[in-house]
Amino acid sequence: MAAWFKRDKGKLASSLKREIPDGVWTKCNSCSEILFHKTLEDNHQVCPKCSYHFRMSSGGYVELLLDEGSWLEHDATVKSTDPLKFKDTAAYPDRITKYTKKSGLTDAIRCFSGIMSDHKVELSVMDFAFMGGSVGSVVGEKLGRAINRAVENRCPMIVVSCSGGMRMQEGIFSLMQMAKVSAALVRLSNLPQPFISILTNPTTGGTTASFAMLGDVNISEPGALIGFAGPRVIKQTIGQDLPEGFQSAEFVLEHGFLDMIVERKELKERVGCLLGLFRGNQNAVLQ
Amino acid sequence: MKKHTLEFEKPLRELETKINELETISQSGKIGIEKEITKLRRKLNKLHRDTYANLSRWQCVQLARHPNRPYTLDYIKLITTDFVEFKGDRNFRDDKAIIAGIGRWNDQPVAIIGHQKGRGTKDNLKRNFGMSHPEGYRKALRIMKLAEKFGLPVITLIDTPGAYPGLGAEERGQASAIAENLMAMANLKVPIIAVVIGEGGSGGALALGIADRVYMLQYAIYSVISPEGCASILYRDAAQAPQAADAMKITASDLLEFGIVDGLIEEPLGGAHYDPEMAASVISKTVTDALDKLKTLNPKKRIKMRINKYMKMGQWIEN
Numbered sequence: 001m002a003a004w005f006k007r008d009k010g011k012l013a014s015s016l017k018r019e020i021p022d023g024v025w026t027k028c029n030s031c032s033e034i035l036f037h038k039t040l041e042d043n044h045q046v047c048p049k050c051s052y053h054f055r056m057s058s059g060g061y062v063e064l065l066l067d068e069g070s071w072l073e074h075d076a077t078v079k080s081t082d083p084l085k086f087k088d089t090a091a092y093p094d095r096i097t098k099y100t101k102k103s104g105l106t107d108a109i110r111c112f113s114g115i116m117s118d119h120k121v122e123l124s125v126m127d128f129a130f131m132g133g134s135v136g137s138v139v140g141e142k143l144g145r146a147i148n149r150a151v152e153n154r155c156p157m158i159v160v161s162c163s164g165g166m167r168m169q170e171g172i173f174s175l176m177q178m179a180k181v182s183a184a185l186v187r188l189s190n191l192p193q194p195f196i197s198i199l200t201n202p203t204t205g206g207t208t209a210s211f212a213m214l215g216d217v218n219i220s221e222p223g224a225l226i227g228f229a230g231p232r233v234i235k236q237t238i239g240q241d242l243p244e245g246f247q248s249a250e251f252v253l254e255h256g257f258l259d260m261i262v263e264r265k266e267l268k269e270r271v272g273c274l275l276g277l278f279r280g281n282q283n284a285v286l287q
Numbered sequence: 288m289k290k291h292t293l294e295f296e297k298p299l300r301e302l303e304t305k306i307n308e309l310e311t312i313s314q315s316g317k318i319g320i321e322k323e324i325t326k327l328r329r330k331l332n333k334l335h336r337d338t339y340a341n342l343s344r345w346q347c348v349q350l351a352r353h354p355n356r357p358y359t360l361d362y363i364k365l366i367t368t369d370f371v372e373f374k375g376d377r378n379f380r381d382d383k384a385i386i387a388g389i390g391r392w393n394d395q396p397v398a399i400i401g402h403q404k405g406r407g408t409k410d411n412l413k414r415n416f417g418m419s420h421p422e423g424y425r426k427a428l429r430i431m432k433l434a435e436k437f438g439l440p441v442i443t444l445i446d447t448p449g450a451y452p453g454l455g456a457e458e459r460g461q462a463s464a465i466a467e468n469l470m471a472m473a474n475l476k477v478p479i480i481a482v483v484i485g486e487g488g489s490g491g492a493l494a495l496g497i498a499d500r501v502y503m504l505q506y507a508i509y510s511v512i513s514p515e516g517c518a519s520i521l522y523r524d525a526a527q528a529p530q531a532a533d534a535m536k537i538t539a540s541d542l543l544e545f546g547i548v549d550g551l552i553e554e555p556l557g558g559a560h561y562d563p564e565m566a567a568s569v570i571s572k573t574v575t576d577a578l579d580k581l582k583t584l585n586p587k588k589r590i591k592m593r594i595n596k597y598m599k600m601g602q603w604i605e606n
Contacts, residue, residue, distance in 0.1 A: 075605075077605050077606055078603050078604075078605050079603060079604050079605070079606075080603060080604075081602050081603060081604050083545070083602040084534065084535065084536050086534055086535075087534060088521035088522060088531075088534060089521065089522065136601075137600075137601030137602050137603045138601075138603050140600070140601050141601050141603050144598055166489075166511050166512075167511075168511060168512055168517050168520065168521065168535070170511075170602075171510060171511050171534075171535040171536060171537065172509060172510060172511060172535070172536070172537065172541075172542055172545065172547050173545070173547070173600065173601055173602060174511050175489060175490070175493060175509075175510070175511040176547060176597065176600040176601065177600070177601060178469060178490065178493055179469055179473070179493060179496075179497050179597045179600065180597045180598055180600050180601065182466065182469035182470045182473055182497075183469075183470075183473040183497070183593070183594045183597040183598060184594075184598060185470055186470060186473050186474045186590075186594055187594070189470070189474075205490075206489070206490050206511075208462035208463075208466070209450075209461070209462040209463075209465040209466050209469075209490045209494075210465070210466050210469055210490075211466070212462075212466075213460075213462050213463040213466040213467075214466050214467075214470055226462075227457050227461075227462065228450065228452070228456070228457060228461040228462035228465070228490070229450075229452030229453075229456075229457065229461070230452075233452045233516075234452045234453060234454065234457065237451075237452050237453055238453055238454060242454070243454075246454070246457070247457060255458050255459070255460065256460070257460045257462075257463050
């Protein structure tokens with residue numbers, strides 16, 4: 001394999017996920033089954049009984065999607081500043097510190113190069129554990145760089161979204177990340193390299209209203225909440241309860257904004273299959 | 288138009304009324320009060336300057352939302368000639384919260400697209416308070432593509448509380464519509480100039496806001512979420528919106544300082560609603576000057592510069 005994926009500055013596989021102590025149990029949100037943590041972990045955080053998809057960490061997706069040991073993490077040292085000197089009930093830098101300690105992450109996204117079923121890919125995964133997966137300057141910058149790497153290396157870009165939207169604490173800088181990432185995608189869109197957008201629970205706000213909806217292929221996990229405005233805001237606006245299943249992945253698929261819903265355990269195989277199809281006879285056709 | 292007076296505008300209005308009354312009396316022949324009138328005029332002038340020199344961010348928000356503030360159609364009327372409005376997204380319906388069409392801007396044929404708020408309840412229901420559904424953004428995109436085909440520069444006027452959060456909007460892909468506009472505008476071959484004329488409400492504003500040059504009127508605002516929305520989430524109390532406005536730093540001078548916008552367009556003393564003609568003429572000139580410069584670049588170079596401008600946005604540290 002080419003040397004580009006050599007692990008020269010990335011973290012090791014063992015540090016991808018936080019250690020969870022043995023003997024912890026979780027009740028399934030859907031079928032109420034009591035599940036042993038190890039069982040859930042082995043099943044990529046999916047209930048073995050009813051297939052309810054629990055939220056999974058960014059590290060979990062890297063292990064799920066990339067070939068064992070093929071990954072190299074990028075830009076892990078890019079960190080938030082406090083451009084607005086923002087303070088609500090707590091100062092923004094204090095929140096950052098708190099979430100860094102709590103989640104073991106430096107911000108709400110991790111970006112990797114790696115191999116996925118024979119394809120070298122750029123994989124960026126958002127993480128809800130860091131301030132609700134909110135997008136600020138760091139997420140925008142890291143995504144921008146990842147997309148540029150995909151352009152330079154001529155390889156597919158895969159983004160797993162899990163985000164409540166833009167990060168208020170960075171105000172207008174956050175809003176502009178929607179513009180930034182969308183602009184970055186322009187160059188990739190001029191190449192025959194696919195952008196695969198994978199939406200997980202939840203993907204809302206400016207995240208949906210920018211890169212998450214701009215995939216050549218938009219894929220969601222089952223049952224994920226996907227929308228622009230949050231359900232609470234819509235409920236307030238229209239003054240009535242929302243219909244059953246409103247803004248679920250199934251609803252969004254039905255209305256034509258997703259290509260498919262894929263269960264987590266089949267994600268790697270399906271995306272790998274798509275990458276193979278897109279690679280197809282490209283050279284023969286274009287030359 | 289029904290006159291609306293903000294709390295901090297009241298002393299000014301009262302003084303104006305008094306001067307007007309005295310002038311009427313003076314014209315009817317009574318002598319000796321001209322001196323008094325001149326004195327009051329000077330006082331009014333000073334009060335005006337003092338009030339507007341020290342506006343709080345929340346007062347800016349109120350000015351940006353002032354019911355008498357000129358809207359997109361007002362500026363189109365004041366600035367352009369031969370304006371022809373185009374309707375509909377060729378898919379679902381015509382969204383009246385967004386105006387789109389072509390016309391002449393200082394003789395230069397251009398496409399003009401802007402959010403449109405209503406005046407009064409009935410008009411506001413028609414315009415949905417300037418909050419677009421997906422079909423509004425798709426109409427905007429259709430006209431941008433049309434402009435690209437005919438080599439017309441695009442001028443957008445931004446004035447919206449935000450994209451509409453409702454059932455139909457979600458069903459028809461509000462997020463997708465905004466996202467498509469962001470990417471298409473980044474890649475549009477013709478020059479784009481955006482002017483925030485009132486409220487720049489989050490993604491709904493940005494959907495018309497990717498441009499080679501972005502200007503803000505002096506008392507316009509531009510933010511990731513409304514001050515009320517921010518306050519209700521972070522302080523759990525929408526009444527703390529003034530504090531949220533301060534925390535988010537959403538005024539034209541804030542954004543100019545951050546390097547997010549390219550210029551601030553000064554408004555007449557008292558705000559654009561005091562003298563819409565004057566406001567329009569300054570906007571007209573600023574846009575025309577910018578357009579003259581942008582027109583000299585070739586499209587590829589212009590797109591590259593536009594993309595690079597956005598790629599640089601944000602603040603982070605690396606160590």
